Amino acid sequence: MKGEFAVVCNAKVILLCGFEHGGTSLVWNLITSHPDICSAGYETGELFQQSEILRTCRYRPDLLALDETRQAIDRELCGFKLRTLTHPDDKFRAPGLLYTPDEVAAAALCLKSVNDDIFLTPILQQAYPDLYIVALARDAHALCDGYLRRGRRAVEVARTYQRIGTAMEQLAHTARHFTLIRFEDVLADPFAAAARLFDFLDVQPARLDKLRIKSKKVIGAGGEHATQFGDEHRKYWFDRTTVTQALATDVNAIQAARLLPYEAAEIDRVAGDALRYFGYAQESPS
Numbered sequence: 001m002k003g004e005f006a007v008v009c010n011a012k013v014i015l016l017c018g019f020e021h022g023g024t025s026l027v028w029n030l031i032t033s034h035p036d037i038c039s040a041g042y043e044t045g046e047l048f049q050q051s052e053i054l055r056t057c058r059y060r061p062d063l064l065a066l067d068e069t070r071q072a073i074d075r076e077l078c079g080f081k082l083r084t085l086t087h088p089d090d091k092f093r094a095p096g097l098l099y100t101p102d103e104v105a106a107a108a109l110c111l112k113s114v115n116d117d118i119f120l121t122p123i124l125q126q127a128y129p130d131l132y133i134v135a136l137a138r139d140a141h142a143l144c145d146g147y148l149r150r151g152r153r154a155v156e157v158a159r160t161y162q163r164i165g166t167a168m169e170q171l172a173h174t175a176r177h178f179t180l181i182r183f184e185d186v187l188a189d190p191f192a193a194a195a196r197l198f199d200f201l202d203v204q205p206a207r208l209d210k211l212r213i214k215s216k217k218v219i220g221a222g223g224e225h226a227t228q229f230g231d232e233h234r235k236y237w238f239d240r241t242t243v244t245q246a247l248a249t250d251v252n253a254i255q256a257a258r259l260l261p262y263e264a265a266e267i268d269r270v271a272g273d274a275l276r277y278f279g280y281a282q283e284s285p286s
Contacts, residue, residue: 007226011079012108013107013128014201015044016259017171018117018136020272021146023183025214026247027136029235030186030194033212035093036203037108039081043251044113045121051076057123064126073127081109089235095210108203115160125175132201133271135177137278138183138252140267145255146218154263158270165274182278187249218248219255 016031033038034092040047048054053072056063063069084090084104093099100109113120125131140161147157172178179200186193189210198206215230229235229246238246248254259267268281275281 009105010074010109014108014110015134016134017113019138019143020114022138022143024112024114024136027186029212029214031110031197031266034203036082037110038084038104039110040077041083043112044117070127077109095237118164130176132177133171133181139280141259141264141272142252142255145258154266155270158267161271162274163278169277184252187247190243210239212237215245220249221254
C-alpha cells in the first residue's frame with residue numbers, strides 16, 4: 001500500500017541536524033526540556049546501526065513506499081522513545097515530576113543527526129513526510145578547535161563543514177518544516193532560543209520556566225577542560241537566573257583564538273560558501 005499512513009506512535013517527529021562539537025547536545029536537551037517532547041536516546045547514525053529495518057532501508061529505499069515499512073519504523077522508534085521512562089534524568093517531564101508511559105508515548109520524538117548523519121534525512125522524510133528539521137550552525141573557526149585537538153587538519157574540517165552546510169541549505173528548500181539556528185544565539189539567550197524553537201515546532205507552552213542542560217566538559221582560556229556544573233553527563237534544571245552558571249558563554253572566542261592564522265585562512269577558503277549561508281562571513285565586494 002502507498003500513501004501517508006496513520007502514524008502508530010510518533011505523531012510529530014523532529015530532527016536536529018548539526019556538527020560534531022557544534023552544540024547539538026545543548027540544543028537537543030533544550031528541545032527535550034519541553035514536557036511534550038522526548039528523545040530516542042541515541043543519535044540517528046546509532047539508531048540506524050541498532051535497527052534492522054532502518055539499516056535495510058538505507059540499501060532498499062524502495063521499501064519506504066510500503067505503509068508496512070513506515071509503520072515498522074515508527075513502532076521501533078517509539079520503542080526507543082519509551083526508554084525515556086528509565087533514564088535517570090530524562091524520566092522527569094519537569095523538576096520532580098515523572099512521566100507516565102502514556103505521556104511518553106504521546107510525546108513528539110526528537111532525533112539528533114551529527115555530521116554525515118544528515119544524509120540519512122531522506123529516509124526519515126519518507127517515513128515522516130511532516131518531519132520538522134532544526135539545523136544548528138556554529139562558526140567554523142571555533143568549531144575547528146575540537147577537531148584539531150583530536151588530530152584532524154583544518155582543511156579536512158573545512159571540507160566537512162562545507163559538505164554539511166550544503167546539505168543543510170538543500171534541506172531548507174526541500175523540507176516541509178525547516179529552521180536554522182546558530183549556536184552563538186543559543187548561548188547568548190537559551191530561554192529565548194528555546195521559545196523560538198517551540199514556536200517553530202508548534203508545541204505549547206512555548207515559554208518554559210526551567211530548561212534541562214547536560215553537564216559536559218568545556219575548554220577554558222588556559223586550555224584546561226572542566227565541567228561548568230554538576231557531575232559530567234548528568235542533566236540538571238536551570239531557571240532564567242541560574243542558567244548562566246551552566247553555559248561557558250566565552251567558549252567560541254576561546255576556541256577561535258586557538259587557531260593559527262593559516263588554519264583560519266584554510267577554513268575561509270574551503271568553507272566560505274557555508275560560512276556565508278550561516279551568516280558568519282560577509283559577501284565579498286564585486
